[in-house]
Amino acid sequence: MTRYAAGVLEFADAHGWKIIAVLAVVGALPPLFGLEGGFYMTVATLTLMFGVLALSWDLIGGQTGYPSFGQMGFFGLGAYTTAILVKDQAVAFPVAFLVAGVLATLAAGVVGLIVLRLRGGYFAIATLGILLVAQQVSRNLEVTGGSSGKILLDVPPATTFYYVLLGLLVAEVAVVYYLTGTRFGYVLNAIRDDEGKATSMGVNTTYYKTAAWMLAALFTGLAGGSWSLFNTFVDPNTAYNLSWNVEMIAMALLGGTGTVAGPVLGAFGLHLTIVFIQSVSLDVTLPLLGPTTINFAGWQLVLLGLVVIVTVVSYPQGFVGELRERASAMEYYRHAGGAAGQETSHDETASPDGGERT
Amino acid sequence: MAVAQFVVNGLLVGALFASIAVGFALIWGVVEIINLAHGEMVMLGGYVSYWTVRSVAGEGAVSPVVALASVPVALVVLFVVGYGLQRFVVSRVTGTDLFLTLLVTFGLSIVIQQLALQAWSADPRTVAVQFTPQSFDVGGVFVPKTKLLAFVGAIVLTVLLWAFLRYTRRGRAIRSVAQNPDAAALLGIDVEHTRALTFGLSSAIAGGTGAFIGMILFVQPQMGLIYTLKSFVIVVFGGIGSVPGALLGGLLLGSVEELTAGLVSSQWTLAVSFGLLIVLLVVRPKGLFGRGVEGEP
Numbered sequence: 040m041t042r043y044a045a046g047v048l049e050f051a052d053a054h055g056w057k058i059i060a061v062l063a064v065v066g067a068l069p070p071l072f073g074l075e076g077g078f079y080m081t082v083a084t085l086t087l088m089f090g091v092l093a094l095s096w097d098l099i100g101g102q103t104g105y106p107s108f109g110q111m112g113f114f115g116l117g118a119y120t121t122a123i124l125v126k127d128q129a130v131a132f133p134v135a136f137l138v139a140g141v142l143a144t145l146a147a148g149v150v151g152l153i154v155l156r157l158r159g160g161y162f163a164i165a166t167l168g169i170l171l172v173a174q175q176v177s178r179n180l181e182v183t184g185g186s187s188g189k190i191l192l193d194v195p196p197a198t199t200f201y202y203v204l205l206g207l208l209v210a211e212v213a214v215v216y217y218l219t220g221t222r223f224g225y226v227l228n229a230i231r232d233d234e235g236k237a238t239s240m241g242v243n244t245t246y247y248k249t250a251a252w253m254l255a256a257l258f259t260g261l262a263g264g265s266w267s268l269f270n271t272f273v274d275p276n277t278a279y280n281l282s283w284n285v286e287m288i289a290m291a292l293l294g295g296t297g298t299v300a301g302p303v304l305g306a307f308g309l310h311l312t313i314v315f316i317q318s319v320s321l322d323v324t325l326p327l328l329g330p331t332t333i334n335f336a337g338w339q340l341v342l343l344g345l346v347v348i349v350t351v352v353s354y355p356q357g358f359v360g361e362l363r364e365r366a367s368a369m370e371y372y373r374h375a376g377g378a379a380g381q382e383t384s385h386d387e388t389a390s391p392d393g394g395e396r397t
Numbered sequence: 398m399a400v401a402q403f404v405v406n407g408l409l410v411g412a413l414f415a416s417i418a419v420g421f422a423l424i425w426g427v428v429e430i431i432n433l434a435h436g437e438m439v440m441l442g443g444y445v446s447y448w449t450v451r452s453v454a455g456e457g458a459v460s461p462v463v464a465l466a467s468v469p470v471a472l473v474v475l476f477v478v479g480y481g482l483q484r485f486v487v488s489r490v491t492g493t494d495l496f497l498t499l500l501v502t503f504g505l506s507i508v509i510q511q512l513a514l515q516a517w518s519a520d521p522r523t524v525a526v527q528f529t530p531q532s533f534d535v536g537g538v539f540v541p542k543t544k545l546l547a548f549v550g551a552i553v554l555t556v557l558l559w560a561f562l563r564y565t566r567r568g569r570a571i572r573s574v575a576q577n578p579d580a581a582a583l584l585g586i587d588v589e590h591t592r593a594l595t596f597g598l599s600s601a602i603a604g605g606t607g608a609f610i611g612m613i614l615f616v617q618p619q620m621g622l623i624y625t626l627k628s629f630v631i632v633v634f635g636g637i638g639s640v641p642g643a644l645l646g647g648l649l650l651g652s653v654e655e656l657t658a659g660l661v662s663s664q665w666t667l668a669v670s671f672g673l674l675i676v677l678l679v680v681r682p683k684g685l686f687g688r689g690v691e692g693e694p
Contacts, residue, residue: 157678164431344505347501348505351490
């Protein structure tokens with residue numbers, strides 16, 4: 040395992056753009072080969088959506104160090120925007136979709152003025168509170184259909200949303216991957232590591248963190264905007280889904296916060312696991328009870344909580360972070376105790392545009 | 398007159414919010430953790446009380462004595478739960494990144510909530526307390542006896558905790574760990590044990606209050622989050638480590654919520670109390686009483 044970690048990372052660092060392009064093409068194939076609807080289509084589409092959500096969360100939570108517990112607020116805003124526009128105002132989906140993104144970004148700008156002044160626990164709980172307030176507001180308003188929500192029947196086919204979400208994910212991966220190599224990305228990481236120092240170096244941290252926060256909200260809002268029509272139903276409990284709120288954090292954490300591949304891998308892995316657990320039922324013969332059917336549906340949140348706890352306690356760096364750690368340990372070993380990268384006795388490890396960006 | 402009634406209702410229920418928030422503030426101050434599973438301790442306490450009463454007296458309304466007798470049970474069980482949680486789970490991340498502690502307690506809250514949901518279903522349950530007549534009439538304002546009982550109980554729990562922290566040796570140990578864990582350790586205080594003790598005490602007072610909540614409102618597996626958030630609002634208002642501040646904050650929050658429910662609509666209570674929180678965080682981040690956490694705004 041350890042031996043391959045370094046190789047995998049080296050390859051990923053050197054061929055980042057090519058990997059993104061190849062995966063985008065591979066991702067576009069399934070609908071062309073007959074997958075046009077049904078259970079597997081839903082699973083695939085939602086998996087892509089969770090990739091978007093986890094990466095959005097990581098942009099503000101992992102890269103910038105502002106752990107938002109309220110990202111689903113922007114998701115719900117986007118979901119309601121397209122639902123209301125398409126159903127009640129007869130706006131075409133593409134227009135409504137863009138409006139959802141714009142509204143979510145603007146909302147993030149306004150909310151950010153207040154909450155981005157807070158740090159750590161204060162920030163986390165303030166964002167959680169805003170999410171709950173948004174949920175309550177949507178429950179009380181007329182235009183959102185109150186607590187019974189909205190049923191959307193006249194919607195584009197499922198493959199549309201598959202491609203929309205695939206496009207969103209690819210775009211977001213590309214944007215985040217590009218940003219991690221720019222000054223913008225470095226400033227975000229500097230804010231995470233020590234905001235006070237970054238400020239004293241003359242960086243306008245408010246500008247950078249607000250931009251990251253709005254960018255994360257843009258992608259979250261767009262994801263929500265496509266989800267509501269895909270789901271053909273939207274109500275306060277599903278649009279501002281509190282368990283998805285946790286899921287996206289767990290996904291980013293599991294894959295590795297502050298990385299590009301980590302949150303996406305975490306999203307794919309965890310969502311598929313959850314789907315598997317929800318759908319599986321075991322027929323077993325227990326010693327005392329006799330033949331029993333064990334059904335795991337309803338237990339996925341218990342699993343989710345346990346995943347969060349175990350990951351935080353044992354692997355706080357997540358999968359990619361762990362991989363990186365092992366790779367650099369291997370490097371250390373190869374250089375007979377010298378710091379990794381000090382001597383270049385083997386092939387050039389650094390990627391052409393420099394640095395660890397996986 | 399209606400306004401007076403709302404305020405009285407608010408004060409009665411606000412004392413319960415306060416005693417929950419005192420426990421929340423205690424962990425925050427001593428263990429330096431924002432315990433997002435605090436509301437789940439309230440929920441568990443409510444269920445312990447409910448099942449105790451059920452197994453002793455069966456279904457139906459019970460006498461106040463039986464209901465009160467279930468409170469110590471909730472206190473003891475939740476003390477053990479809280480002590481264990483800190484000792485075996487939360488202690489692994491204390492002193493690391495604040496974000497990690499938030500996540501661990503958040504994970505705990507989900508696991509506890511979902512296990513409760515699987516075990517006891519989502520039905521809300523109540524411990525019905527038998528009083529005849531149901532309430533006092535003080536000059537046109539009704540004071541339900543059950544709520545008065547819960548009010549007094551919550552105040553007693555809060556005062557007991559305050560006295561414990563102030564006047565006992567263990568209480569001084571807890572306060573010393575809050576001030577400086579390293580110096581406390583040098584003086585021979587078992588810091589890990591003291592932190593677990595703090596977590597236990599905090600959970601116990603939350604659980605005891607949960608038992609009272611089961612008498613005046615209801616218990617339900619997903620009720621916890623709201624109480625965690627209310628505690629946060631109150632602690633931000635009152636300042637960390639200030640029992641009088643928390644008490645005042647709780648009474649005020651209760652009144653504001655009841656007034657909103659009475660004069661506007663009960664659907665907007667959360668939005669109003671959270672709107673207040675946001676205003677407070679921006680205007681007076683260290684609370685109206687006491688100190689903020691160092692390094693925090």
